[in-house]
Amino acid sequence: MLAVTFIEDVLRGVLQGLPPGAVYGLIAIGFVLAYKTSGVFNLAFGAQAYISAGLYFQARNEWGWSNLAAFVLAVVIVAPAIGLILERLIFRHLPPGSALAKLVIAIGLSVALPNLFELVVGFEPVAGRTPEGLLNGGATVFYDPTGLYAFSRDELTALTIAIVSGLALAALFRFTPIGLQMRAVVESPRMTELNGIRADRVSAFSWALSSAFAGLAGVLIAPRFNTLAAPDFFNLVVVAVAAAAIGKLVSIPRAVAGGLGLGVLIALIDTFLPRLSEAQEWIEPIQDNVTPAVPFIVLFALVTLWPALRRSQEQSDPLAGVDPPPPVPAASVRTPFLTILTAVFGVCFFLVVGVVVVTRADVSWLFLITQAVIMSTIYLSVTVLTGFAGQISLCQGAFAAIGGFTVFQLADRFGASVLVAAVVGGVIAATVSALLALPLVRLGRVWVAIATLAFAAFFDAVVVKLPFVGGGGTSLLQGTRVPRPVLGPLDFANDRLFLGLAIVVFLACAYTVTAIRSGTVGRTLAALRGSEVASESIGISPTRARVTAFAVSGFLAGLGGAMLSIQQENVNYASNFAPFAALFWLVLIVSLGARTVEGAAYSGASFSLMDPLIFKGALLGWILRSEERIPGIFPISPKWRFVLFGLTTITFAKHPEGLVEDGKRKAHARVERWRARVRERRQDAEVTA
Amino acid sequence: MTAVLDTRGVTKTFAGVQALSDVSLLVEPGERVGLIGPNGAGKTTFFNCVLGVLRAERGQVLLDGEDVSALPVHERARRGIGRTFQRIELFGESTVRDHLLIAERVRRGDGRLWRDLLGRGRPSADEVAACDRVLEQLGLAELAEEPIEHLSLGQGRLVEVGRALMTRPRLLLLDEPSSGLDRRETADLAATLRAVQQAQGFAILLVEHDVELVANFTSRSYVLDFGTLIAEGPTDEVLASSLVREAYLGPGGGPG
Numbered sequence: 001m002l003a004v005t006f007i008e009d010v011l012r013g014v015l016q017g018l019p020p021g022a023v024y025g026l027i028a029i030g031f032v033l034a035y036k037t038s039g040v041f042n043l044a045f046g047a048q049a050y051i052s053a054g055l056y057f058q059a060r061n062e063w064g065w066s067n068l069a070a071f072v073l074a075v076v077i078v079a080p081a082i083g084l085i086l087e088r089l090i091f092r093h094l095p096p097g098s099a100l101a102k103l104v105i106a107i108g109l110s111v112a113l114p115n116l117f118e119l120v121v122g123f124e125p126v127a128g129r130t131p132e133g134l135l136n137g138g139a140t141v142f143y144d145p146t147g148l149y150a151f152s153r154d155e156l157t158a159l160t161i162a163i164v165s166g167l168a169l170a171a172l173f174r175f176t177p178i179g180l181q182m183r184a185v186v187e188s189p190r191m192t193e194l195n196g197i198r199a200d201r202v203s204a205f206s207w208a209l210s211s212a213f214a215g216l217a218g219v220l221i222a223p224r225f226n227t228l229a230a231p232d233f234f235n236l237v238v239v240a241v242a243a244a245a246i247g248k249l250v251s252i253p254r255a256v257a258g259g260l261g262l263g264v265l266i267a268l269i270d271t272f273l274p275r276l277s278e279a280q281e282w283i284e285p286i287q288d289n290v291t292p293a294v295p296f297i298v299l300f301a302l303v304t305l306w307p308a309l310r311r312s313q314e315q316s317d318p319l320a321g322v323d324p325p326p327p328v329p330a331a332s333v334r335t336p337f338l339t340i341l342t343a344v345f346g347v348c349f350f351l352v353v354g355v356v357v358v359t360r361a362d363v364s365w366l367f368l369i370t371q372a373v374i375m376s377t378i379y380l381s382v383t384v385l386t387g388f389a390g391q392i393s394l395c396q397g398a399f400a401a402i403g404g405f406t407v408f409q410l411a412d413r414f415g416a417s418v419l420v421a422a423v424v425g426g427v428i429a430a431t432v433s434a435l436l437a438l439p440l441v442r443l444g445r446v447w448v449a450i451a452t453l454a455f456a457a458f459f460d461a462v463v464v465k466l467p468f469v470g471g472g473g474t475s476l477l478q479g480t481r482v483p484r485p486v487l488g489p490l491d492f493a494n495d496r497l498f499l500g501l502a503i504v505v506f507l508a509c510a511y512t513v514t515a516i517r518s519g520t521v522g523r524t525l526a527a528l529r530g531s532e533v534a535s536e537s538i539g540i541s542p543t544r545a546r547v548t549a550f551a552v553s554g555f556l557a558g559l560g561g562a563m564l565s566i567q568q569e570n571v572n573y574a575s576n577f578a579p580f581a582a583l584f585w586l587v588l589i590v591s592l593g594a595r596t597v598e599g600a601a602y603s604g605a606s607f608s609l610m611d612p613l614i615f616k617g618a619l620l621g622w623i624l625r626s627e628e629r630i631p632g633i634f635p636i637s638p639k640w641r642f643v644l645f646g647l648t649t650i651t652f653a654k655h656p657e658g659l660v661e662d663g664k665r666k667a668h669a670r671v672e673r674w675r676a677r678v679r680e681r682r683q684d685a686e687v688t689a
Numbered sequence: 690m691t692a693v694l695d696t697r698g699v700t701k702t703f704a705g706v707q708a709l710s711d712v713s714l715l716v717e718p719g720e721r722v723g724l725i726g727p728n729g730a731g732k733t734t735f736f737n738c739v740l741g742v743l744r745a746e747r748g749q750v751l752l753d754g755e756d757v758s759a760l761p762v763h764e765r766a767r768r769g770i771g772r773t774f775q776r777i778e779l780f781g782e783s784t785v786r787d788h789l790l791i792a793e794r795v796r797r798g799d800g801r802l803w804r805d806l807l808g809r810g811r812p813s814a815d816e817v818a819a820c821d822r823v824l825e826q827l828g829l830a831e832l833a834e835e836p837i838e839h840l841s842l843g844q845g846r847l848v849e850v851g852r853a854l855m856t857r858p859r860l861l862l863l864d865e866p867s868s869g870l871d872r873r874e875t876a877d878l879a880a881t882l883r884a885v886q887q888a889q890g891f892a893i894l895l896v897e898h899d900v901e902l903v904a905n906f907t908s909r910s911y912v913l914d915f916g917t918l919i920a921e922g923p924t925d926e927v928l929a930s931s932l933v934r935e936a937y938l939g940p941g942g943g944p945g
Contacts, residue, residue, distance in 0.1 A: 512806060519810020521802055523791045530780030533742065534849075536762035537772045538792040538856050548802055 012148045013268040019155035021263020022162035023221045027236055028243035028255035029169060030213030035249050037182045037206035040091055040102045041446050043237050043453075044109035048211055049218030050233035051117045052079045056219045057131050057228055058123050067134060071219065079215025080208035082113075087207035092200055094653045099446050101653040103392060108587045110237070112646025114230035115639040125229040131222035133157060138223060158220040165216065166256055169209075173252070182206050231580040235292075238457050241450055242299035248309055266294050293461040300454040303447050304439040337675070338668055358496065366495045368608045370567055373502040376604025378560030379589050380509050380597065381553040386586070387594035388522055389549035390529040392449040395436070395456035397582025398463075399554045400561025402429040404571040405469050407562045408480045418485035422562035426555040433554025434547050441546035456579040464573055480571035498567065505563055509556055510597045521548055584642060591648035593658030602660050606645070611638045691754040693718050693769075693860045693892045699738050699748035701731075701916075708734045709745070709916045716860060721886065721893045723907035723924055725900070727937050731916040732896040733775060736862055739894075740772060741765050753859060767796075771858030771891075773849040775865040779837045786833040788848050789820035792855035823851050826885050843874040850882065860892045867899040875899065879906050900937075904928055912936065 027045065034042040052074040059070035086109070094101055117123065132138060138154035145151075151159075173179035181202045184192045192199045218233065225232050239262060246258030270291050277287045302309055334342075357369055378400050385393050406425030410416040416424075436455055440448050464470040471480050484493045485501075492498045516522050524545045527535040532542055565571045575581065588607060593599025613619045617634030621627045648659065655662045694716040701709040709731045716722045726732055737743040739750055741762040749758045750765075757765050766772075780788055790812050797816075804810050824830045827847045832840065840848065846866055853861055863882075867875040879902060886893055897903050903910060903924060910927045912920040914936040920927050927933060 515808050515810060516802075516805050519805030519808075520794050520799075521805050521810070523787070523794065526783060526787075527780045527791050530783070531778040533762075534774065534778035534780065534852070536742075537740065537766050537770075537778075538852060539763050539766040539795045540791075541761075541763045552802070 008148060009271055010268065011146075013271045014264050015146065015149040015151070016270075017264030017267030018260065019151065019159045019263070020221070020224065020266070021260035022159050023217050023259075024239050024243050024262050025256035025259030026162050026165065026213055026217040026220070027240035028247070028259045029166065029252055030210040030217065031237075031240040031244045032247060032249060032252050032255045033182075033206055033210035033213065035244070037185050037210075038087070038091055038102075038203050039099060040106060041099070041241075041450070042210070043103070043106040044086075044113060045214050045240060046233040046235070046237040047110040047113035047230065048079065048082055048214040049221070049236060050114050050228075050230050051082065051218070052215030053131060053218035053222040053233070054117060054123045054228055055121065057129075057222065058121055060132070061129075067136070071134060075212065075215040075219055079218075080212045083207040083209075083211025083214075084204055086211075087204050090650055091207070092203065098653060099444075100390070100392065101656065103446055103449055104586075104590050104652045105649050107392075107394075107583060108591070108646040108649025108652075110234060110646075111584050111587050112643045114233075115642040115646070119637060119639050119643070125227055127227045129228065130226055131228045133223040134161075134219065154223045161216065161220060165213070169252065178202065178205060231578070234580050234583075235457060238299060238454060239295040242295045242302065242454075245299060245302045245306075245309060245450075262295055262298065265298070266291055269294060289461045289465050293458050296454040296458040296461065300451055300458065303443065303451040303454070309447075334668055335672070338671060341671070357499070363495060365612075366499060367567075368612060370495065370499045370502050371564070372604045372608035373499065373506050374560055374563045374567060374604070375585075375607045376601045377502075377506045377509050377563060378557055379585065379600035379603045380506075380513050381556035381560065382586060382589045383513055383594055383597065383600050384516065384549055384556065385553040386590065387596070387599070388517060388525045388529075389546055389553075390525070391445060391546065391549070392452075392586070393550075393553070394449055394453040394579065394583065394586065395459065396553070396557045396585060397577040397579055398456050398459040399429040399433055399557035400564065400582070401459070401464070401571070401573055401577035402432060403558030403561030403563075404482070404565035404573070404577065405464075405471075405480065406558070407565055408471065408482050408571050409468065411483055412481050418483055418566060419487065422559060422566065425562040426559035429558025429561070430551045430555035433557075434551040437547045437550035438543075441543050441550075453579070456582065460579050470571075470573065480565075480573070482565045482569055482571060484566060484569065492566075502563060502567070505559065509559070510600075512552075512556075513597055513600075516552065521545065521552075525549055584645070587642075587649055588645050589658075590652055591645050591659060593660035595657050595661065599658050599660050606641075610641055615640065692716060692751070693720075693753060694739065694894065695751040695754070696735075696739065697749045697751070699735065699745045699750065701734055701738055701743060701745050707916050709738065711748070712913070712916070712918055713748075714911050714918065714921070716892050716894050718859070718892055719886075719890045720909065721883075721895065721907045723903040723910035724894060724896045724913060725898060725903050725910055725927075725933075726913035728898065730913040730936075732898075732913055733864060734916075735913065736772070736864055736896055739765075739862065740770060766856060769857075769859035770862060771853030771856050771860070772862040773846065773853060773864055773866060775868055775896075777842065777845045777849065777869075779845055779848060781837065783837060784833065785829055785835050785837060785840070785848055785851075786817070786820055786824065788837065788852045789823060789855045790816060792852045793819055796856050820851075820855065823854050826888070827851050827854075827881055842869045843878065846870070846878060847881065850885075854885065854889070857889075858891050860894060861886075863893060863895045863897075865897055865899075866895070867897060867902050875902055882906070900928060 027049065031042060031045055034040050034045070055078055056070045056074035059065040059073055060067060065073070090105060090109075091102065094105070118125075133154035134157050135153050138157065139152055141153040142150040143153070143156060173182075181192070181197050182205075184195075184197065185199045185202045185206075192202075217236075221236065222228060239259075243258035243262055244255045246261065247254030273287055273290060357366070361369065378396070381396055381399065382393075385391050385396075403422065403425035406428055407418060407421040410421035410424060411418045436452070440451050443451070484491070484498065486492065490497060492501055524535070524540055527538075527540060528542055528545055536542065561577065564576060568576075571577075585603075585607075589599060589603040592602045592606065615634070615636040615638055617630040617636075620634065621630050624630065651659065651662075692715045694714070697713050699709055699712045700707075712731075712735055714722075714724070724732055724735065734743065738745045738748075741750075741757070741760060741764075745758070749756055751757070752765065752768055752770065755768070757768060760768070780791075793816050794812070821830065821833065824833050827850060829844065829847055829851060832844060837845070837848065850861075850863075866878055866882075870878065882893070883906065893907075895903065895907055907924045909922065910924040911918055912927055912933050919936060920930055920932050
């Protein structure tokens with residue numbers, strides 16, 4: 001009897017897992033399509049799914065369209081159009097083989113697109129507005145053909161549509177010439193073009209197709225969420241990548257199987273975990289969070305433990321050698337005159353800002369400036385990892401959160417010294433970072449990014465909920481409180497004093513970063529970035545060098561996260577450190593400059609000050625010397641910030657050193673031209689004299 | 690005397706295709722040995738097995754009598770194997786001297802993080818002098834401050850040699866150094882290499898399909914064809930043998 005119940009439970013789990021699994025399969029199909037035909041690891045896939053889901057919802061509920069019309073608009077028209085636009089305007093122009101640039105741009109897009117959509121359509125995610133499915137009564141009408149599990153109408157619709165579109169795609173690949181061409185374009189677009197096939201057309205077609213799958217999946221999955229919001233859809237990408245990874249990113253049938261498998265696995269865990277936790281008490285607090293974390297765990301395990309996947313390195317185009325090398329860093333070719341000029345300008349600028357801040361700034365400005373300095377400290381962790389080591393980490397938010405939670409636990413609960421706790425937080429973050437790096441450092445850079453994303457999502461879903469990290473139940477009510485430090489006569493509850501402390505910490509970290517860049521570790525990492533085989537051939541251990549970079553980066557992020565929590569006197573995990581929030585950090589710093597301390601400082605300033613200073617019109621108000629004369633378009637929505645910087649990542653392909661470096665180089669050239677002209681004129685004058 | 694390099698029955702297959710079967714060869718200290726063969730004979734695969742970039746399925750690689758078969762690439766490099774690359778592998782965004790400096794620093798093995806943090810990570814005068822000596826030998830002294838992107842292919846190959854020399858190799862593996870160079874550049878490179886090698890006394894294993902360079906540069910040669918050693922001996926004899934001509938030109942091939 002017991003065995004029969006068990007088998008019934010398993011079957012019920014399988015049935016329950018099939019509908020979401022089928023949708024995961026759809027997302028995986030779209031993901032694999034884009035990857036296969038353009039080599040783009042399209043993390044913006046979730047954003048595209050979100051746009052279609054949001055548009056469907058908006059058209060149906062706000063504009064009163066019929067279900068079918070809303071579906072046609074969202075999935076048949078807009079979704080492929082977005083794909084076409086992305087391909088035409090962005091991805092077509094990237095050199096093949098620039099896997100890192102493509103990844104960075106996709107990350108930028110996943111920040112920019114949802115915000116752009118919300119701004120253009122006027123869509124606002126509001127809690128409690130539950131999305132509806134394609135058919136009316138989707139969540140209320142049930143069918144139970146097997147007597148084991150009652151499918152909702154939404155679930156059956158999703159399952160049917162997923163199966164039909166999967167079959168249609170298989171037919172397209174198998175029976176049409178475009179299917180073969182799509183496969184050829186992946187290997188080398190330029191080679192394919194030599195054979196008389198227009199690679200750009202094939203690529204455009206597959207982007208449109210892939211994006212249609214994203215849109216379809218978005219509309220089908222939406223009823224499973226309580227609220228229609230971008231971060232949930234971003235997590236969908238992780239599910240898609242996990243499913244796609246099961247097919248080694250190239251096999252569509254296996255990706256579908258992977259999607260179905262994930263759906264079923266989640267349903268089974270959902271069924272059996274509560275029973276297990278009756279026996280094992282420690283599971284209880286994380287029980288609800290294990291289920292959503294399953295894809296992350298699966299993905300992380302696949303990436304780190306499956307040798308076949310690890311060996312599938314970044315694609316290399318046989319004709320990639322014809323691309324020109326990137327430019328030399330601006331500072332290395334600067335004349336001494338310019339170096340002095342830059343230094344003088346910098347010192348003057350900071351003196352003026354410093355005087356204004358100390359004498360004029362009120363509490364809210366002081367808060368923002370302090371935040372800018374602390375964010376710059378956190379961003380230095382990206383400088384080390386992305387700028388020096390060339391690795392993209394999407395879990396810097398988690399490392400920073402470790403710092404914040406350490407201070408909270410040690411100081412609030414055990415009464416330890418806050419400053420000591422901040423350093424301990426840095427050390428713990430460094431340790432976690434180094435341990436995380438160990439299985440990752442020999443993977444291709446795209447896989448490192450994906451694995452860190454999986455870790456960030458896992459940290460977010462499970463680790464934060466643990467009582468010894470996020471504080472568990474009591475903290476939900478009281479918040480994760482963090483006190484300000486007191487050092488002898490100095491009480492850092494004073495905001496000006498705390499700003500001083502933040503600046504000291506930033507300068508110390510900046511010194512660390514520059515010392516590392518000019519020292520052995522920096523040179524080793526530069527060599528590895530240039531050529532891994534050549535580095536090994538002179539005795540460099542890539543593992544050791546990269547683990548060091550991860551550890552240093554973890555420490556900086558942890559220390560910065562601790563400082564941020566101390567400033568806000570609360571960890572504020574969700575708004576400060578959640579994966580989707582931290583994604584913007586990377587976008588910001590990569591756009592502005594990941595190689596230099598300046599880049600980090602500019603990023604920190606942009607993060608905290610751009611919104612109040614520029615978008616709210618304060619700067620214009622000061623210039624016009626009146627708040628009344630600020631034009632009516634202000635305040636501009638802060639969402640434009642995400643759109644702006646998200647789209648700026650497109651420049652990464654051309655200027656991987658960032659806008660700040662690029663601007664510096666141009667300014668240098670201008671100053672040098674001006675000097676040359678002055679010199680010429682002087683010579684002319686001498687000649688005529 | 691122990692051979693610098695002693696490979697015993699090195700065998701490697703790729704998806705069922707035998708790339709190397711049972712390759713055994715010896716390189717004595719201070720010797721210049723050639724490894725020749727037509728395209729696709731398995732020369733570069735053999736190099737990669739010696740260095741550890743690829744793991745051989747069977748066979749051993751002995752360096753100065755020590756079995757290094759299980760060691761990763763960087764450990765083998767530290768034990769005295771230096772190399773250059775057929776498709777040139779340089780570090781972007783750094784100068785010619787930077788290439789040698791990092792190799793020197795790694796050889797000295799004092800690159801600890803705390804030294805960097807104490808501001809003691811910058812190159813010492815001692816290290817710069819060591820690099821400049823090698824640059825001088827290779828005729829690159831004037832280019833020391835040049836960004837690597839400004840160099841010609843021939844100069845780039847010399848930088849690779851210089852970088853390898855900083856590790857004080859016991860054995861230098863040269864992978865098709867003539868590829869992409871014209872006859873004069875090749876001759877210049879060979880002359881420079883010979884001079885440096887005679888001054889420092891390391892051994893060279895040269896993979897090449899430019900027969901002329903092999904004839905002028907090496908005293909002894911091995912011939913690889915379809916992953917199997919088909920001939921070995923003094924270079925002029927090997928090059929004259931009918932078996933080698935057949936491998937290069939096909940059965941009944943004319944004079945090479």
